[in-house]
Amino acid sequence: MKTLVVIGHPELADSETQPFLKQVGKDWATFHELEAPFDIATEQQLIWQAERLILQFPLYWYSVPALMKQWLDEVFDEELLGPHHDRLVKKELGVVVSLGRPIREFQSGQRQAFTIDEYLRPLQGLALATKMKWLSPLVVSQFAYQSDTARQKLAVAYQQYLSLPQPVRFKDRVAWLTRQLATMQTNTKDTVAQQELQQLAALLSMKQEQLDDLNDNLRLVRETEGY
Amino acid sequence: MKTLVVIGHPELADSETQPFLKQVGKDWATFHELEAPFDIATEQQLIWQAERLILQFPLYWYSVPALMKQWLDEVFDEELLGPHHDRLVKKELGVVVSLGRPIREFQSGQRQAFTIDEYLRPLQGLALATKMKWLSPLVVSQFAYQSDTARQKLAVAYQQYLSLPQPVRFKDRVAWLTRQLATMQTNTKDTVAQQELQQLAALLSMKQEQLDDLNDNLRLVRETEGY
Numbered sequence: 252m253k254t255l256v257v258i259g260h261p262e263l264a265d266s267e268t269q270p271f272l273k274q275v276g277k278d279w280a281t282f283h284e285l286e287a288p289f290d291i292a293t294e295q296q297l298i299w300q301a302e303r304l305i306l307q308f309p310l311y312w313y314s315v316p317a318l319m320k321q322w323l324d325e326v327f328d329e330e331l332l333g334p335h336h337d338r339l340v341k342k343e344l345g346v347v348v349s350l351g352r353p354i355r356e357f358q359s360g361q362r363q364a365f366t367i368d369e370y371l372r373p374l375q376g377l378a379l380a381t382k383m384k385w386l387s388p389l390v391v392s393q394f395a396y397q398s399d400t401a402r403q404k405l406a407v408a409y410q411q412y413l414s415l416p417q418p419v420r421f422k423d424r425v426a427w428l429t430r431q432l433a434t435m436q437t438n439t440k441d442t443v444a445q446q447e448l449q450q451l452a453a454l455l456s457m458k459q460e461q462l463d464d465l466n467d468n469l470r471l472v473r474e475t476e477g478y
Numbered sequence: 479m480k481t482l483v484v485i486g487h488p489e490l491a492d493s494e495t496q497p498f499l500k501q502v503g504k505d506w507a508t509f510h511e512l513e514a515p516f517d518i519a520t521e522q523q524l525i526w527q528a529e530r531l532i533l534q535f536p537l538y539w540y541s542v543p544a545l546m547k548q549w550l551d552e553v554f555d556e557e558l559l560g561p562h563h564d565r566l567v568k569k570e571l572g573v574v575v576s577l578g579r580p581i582r583e584f585q586s587g588q589r590q591a592f593t594i595d596e597y598l599r600p601l602q603g604l605a606l607a608t609k610m611k612w613l614s615p616l617v618v619s620q621f622a623y624q625s626d627t628a629r630q631k632l633a634v635a636y637q638q639y640l641s642l643p644q645p646v647r648f649k650d651r652v653a654w655l656t657r658q659l660a661t662m663q664t665n666t667k668d669t670v671a672q673q674e675l676q677q678l679a680a681l682l683s684m685k686q687e688q689l690d691d692l693n694d695n696l697r698l699v700r701e702t703e704g705y
Binding site for chain 2: 380
C-alpha cells in the first residue's frame with residue numbers, strides 16, 4: 252500500500268499534532284507538507300504514484316485551511332483526472348482531521364451543531380467526483396489535552412489508518428498487531444522484553460483462535476437452524 | 479438594510495455571472511471584490527459596518543474557492559468576534575453561490591450526490607459559531623446557459639435577496655415590486671411606458687387586496703369552525 256499523506260497546515264511550526272503523527276507514521280507513508288506556490292505537475296505526479304491519498308489538516312472554520320483548498324483548487328484539474336476522468340479510479344481518499352474543540356460538540360443540539368461527516372461533505376463529494384474510494388475520516392480531538400495512553404492509542408489507530416484495508420476488519424487489526432509484536436521482538440535485545448512480547452503475541456494468537464472457533468460454531472448453528 | 483456583498487472569485491475577469499450580479503445589485507448593496515493579501519483591520523471594519531453579509535462565489539470542489547477561504551481564515555478571528563464573541567450578533571450571513579453544473583444534480587442518487595445545503599454546512603457552522611442569522615442560500619445554476627427571461631427572474635430574486643427581510647414573505651415581495659414599479663414610473667419619460675407601469679401597479683395592488691380579503695375570510699372560517 253503506497254500511502255501519501257498531504258499535510259495542509261498554515262502554521263506547521265506551531266503544531267504539536269503534526270510532528271507526533273509524522274513521527275509515528277513515518278514508516279507507513281510518504282509525508283508531503285504543503286507550501287505555496289505549488290508546482291502543479293510535481294503535485295500531480297505524487298498523487299498518481301499513491302494508492303491511498305490522505306488529506307491531513309486542522310479544521311479551520313469547519314473545513315480545510317485555505318492552503319489546502321488552494322492545493323485542491325489548483326492540483327485537481329482536468330489533467331489530474333484525465334480525459335475520461337478515470338486516472339484516480341481505485342485510489343482511496345482518506346482524511347485525518349484535528350480539532351481544537353471536543354468531538355462530542357460535533358452533533359445536533361451541541362455547540363458545533365453538525366457532525367464531522369457533515370462538515371466534510373465537500374471532500375466526500377470530491378472523492379465521488381474523482382471516483383476515489385472514500386475512507387471514514389480519522390478524527391484527532393484536542394491532541395494537546397490527550398493523555399499518554401490516549402496518544403499511544405492514537406498512534407496505533409493512525410498507523411492502521413495509513414496501512415490497513417478500509418473499512419478495517421477486526422481480524423486485520425489482530426494480524427497487524429501480531430506482526431508488530433514480532434517486529435518489536437526481533438528489534439529488541441532485552442531478553443525479558445523479548446519474552447514478554449512473545450507472551451503477548453501468543454495470547455493474541457490464542458484469543459484469535461478462540462474467536463475463529465466461535466465464528467465456526469456460529470456458522471454451524473446458523474446452517475443447522477436454516478437461517 | 480446595509481448589505482455587504484463579498485465576492486471571492488479567483489478569476490473575476492473571466493466571470494459572466496459576477497458582472498451581471500454587480501450590475502443588477504449595485505443600488506442594493508456595497509460590493510467588495512476580494513484580492514489577497516488582505517488588510518485585516520479594513521476587512522473587519524467593512525464587516526462591522528454591514529447588517530447583512532453576503533458571501534458570493536463560484537462553487538469550487540463543493541466549497542468556497544481558496545481565495546475566500548483565506549479571507550475567512552484570516553479575517554474571522556478573535557478580534558472580529560470580540561472578547562465575548564458577540565460583535566456579529568444580529569447580523570445576517572447569506573450566500574450567493576454559482577454552479578457550473580445543473581442544480582438538479584445536487585441530490586442523493588444524482589451526480590453531485592449531496593444538496594447545496596449539505597455542501598455549505600461549513601458556512602452554516604460559521605454563522606452559528608459567530609451568532610449570525612443564517613439565510614437560505616441563493617443558487618445561481620449555470621448562468622451561461624440561462625435565457626433572458628431566466629436572467630430577469632434572477633435579477634429580481636437577487637435584488638430581493640440583498641434587501642428584503644429573510645425568509646421572504648409573499649406580501650413583502652409584492653410590496654417590493656410595487657415600489658419598484660413606482661420608481662420606474664417616476665424615472666421614465668415615455669408616457670406609454672408610464673401608463674403601462676401604472677396599470678401593472680394597479681393590477682398588483684388589486685391582486686394583493688383580493689389576497690388580503692381571502693386571508694380575512696379564511697381567518698373568519700377558522701375562528702367560526704373553532705380551529
